[in-house]
Amino acid sequence: MTEIPPFQQLLTMTDLLVPAAVRAAATLGIADHVAAGATTADEIARRAGSAPDVTDMLLRYLVDIALLDRDVNGGYALTALAEPLRSDHPQSVRAMLRNDGMFGSSGLSLLRLDHTVRTGRPGYVAEFGRDYWDAVNNDPAFVAEWREQGEAADRMDLHWDAGIVVTGYDWSGVGSFVDVGGHLGNLTLALVRAHSHLRGTLLDLRNVSAEAGRRFARSEVADRCTAVEGSFLDPLPEGHDVYLLSAILADWSDDDATLILKRCAEAAGATGKVLVADIAMPVGGAGSELRLRSMMPAPTRTAEDIERLAGAAGLRLSWRGPDTAVRTLLEFVGQ
Numbered sequence: 001m002t003e004i005p006p007f008q009q010l011l012t013m014t015d016l017l018v019p020a021a022v023r024a025a026a027t028l029g030i031a032d033h034v035a036a037g038a039t040t041a042d043e044i045a046r047r048a049g050s051a052p053d054v055t056d057m058l059l060r061y062l063v064d065i066a067l068l069d070r071d072v073n074g075g076y077a078l079t080a081l082a083e084p085l086r087s088d089h090p091q092s093v094r095a096m097l098r099n100d101g102m103f104g105s106s107g108l109s110l111l112r113l114d115h116t117v118r119t120g121r122p123g124y125v126a127e128f129g130r131d132y133w134d135a136v137n138n139d140p141a142f143v144a145e146w147r148e149q150g151e152a153a154d155r156m157d158l159h160w161d162a163g164i165v166v167t168g169y170d171w172s173g174v175g176s177f178v179d180v181g182g183h184l185g186n187l188t189l190a191l192v193r194a195h196s197h198l199r200g201t202l203l204d205l206r207n208v209s210a211e212a213g214r215r216f217a218r219s220e221v222a223d224r225c226t227a228v229e230g231s232f233l234d235p236l237p238e239g240h241d242v243y244l245l246s247a248i249l250a251d252w253s254d255d256d257a258t259l260i261l262k263r264c265a266e267a268a269g270a271t272g273k274v275l276v277a278d279i280a281m282p283v284g285g286a287g288s289e290l291r292l293r294s295m296m297p298a299p300t301r302t303a304e305d306i307e308r309l310a311g312a313a314g315l316r317l318s319w320r321g322p323d324t325a326v327r328t329l330l331e332f333v334g335q
């Protein structure tokens with residue numbers, strides 16, 4: 001057997017055409033159009049709003065890579081491999097692959113891995129001009145995807161050992177808390193459900209806080225949960241007993257993490273507490289580390305590292321709770 005020369009192997013390994021073609025198909029909804037009865041290039045292009053001649057090239061290429069079959073009359077049909085590209089498939093991957101989607105677009109940050117390796121900063125920012133959370137929160141195109149996430153969250157349990165925030169801290173003397181960067185409200189809801197005296201205010205950026213507010217409104221604890229739009233890089237609502245940072249600092253550089261802690265310290269004042277429930281996600285080797293770093297700063301920190309940043313933000317450790325493999329629970333008060 002003739003060996004493939006290394007230069008040829010390298011060119012094959014790095015060819016972007018297959019991923020680009022599959023992503024183009026996902027973005028344009030080709031599988032949905034074919035499943036809905038469009039079988040010719042012209043009709044598929046008409047439904048996709050795409051250029052007919054290049055659509056024809058894409059469809060012929062999708063035949064080459066076994067995503068489409070072509071019958072004797074030239075009509076296209078999905079192969080079994082292409083079925084999960086349909087939006088309504090039970091294992092649909094379309095949202096993960098669309099270049100214009102919230103999740104699909106994030107994968108494109110890997111194209112700027114050179115930037116991440118050179119500077120240590122996320123390729124996402126280099127590719128899209130703003131950080132991941134800013135982009136996914138402020139683009140109206142992603143509202144529908146957040147809504148789906150909110151509905152899915154209604155059916156999910158807490159993850160990354162967030163249960164220790166609910167059961168591993170003494171909430172008995174706490175009247176109200178702010179879930180700073182509370183995302184879709186899973187933890188706010190779990191806390192107020194488990195502790196009937198508690199009131200929670202979730203603060204997050206636009207799209208996420210709007211969806212969290214919708215979830216709260218349809219919950220049975222709507223009278224004790226509020227969602228507000230805001231940035232934790234700006235001053236926070238004052239006067240609450242606990243400012244909770246769950247799985248927040250791990251997305252931010254030391255400078256930004258210190259600013260976030262400072263904002264919590266300012267709002268907590270002399271009597272409030274800052275409860276940091278940070279996570280160190282287990283990553284599965286160099287590949288997943290690079291994937292994560294291309295999207296976010298994603299530093300790995302020990303409890304002592306967090307204590308050092310909190311000190312720089314004017315906070316001192318007042319209590320340390322149970323650790324799990326992925327999460328620490330640290331309570332701070334003003335110095």
Ligand SMILES: C[S@@+](CC[C@H](N)C(=O)[O-])C[C@H]1O[C@@H](n2cnc3c(N)ncnc32)[C@H](O)[C@@H]1O
Pocket residue numbers: 133134137162180181182183184187203204205208230231232233245246247248251
């Ligand atoms: C990893 S999630 C953490 C979610 C949640 N606290 C938990 O424990 O699951 C990070 C959250 O921070 C929010 N976020 C990012 N930047 C923010 C900012 N500047 N101000 C407020 N929230 C922000 C994101 O929208 C997202 O909901």
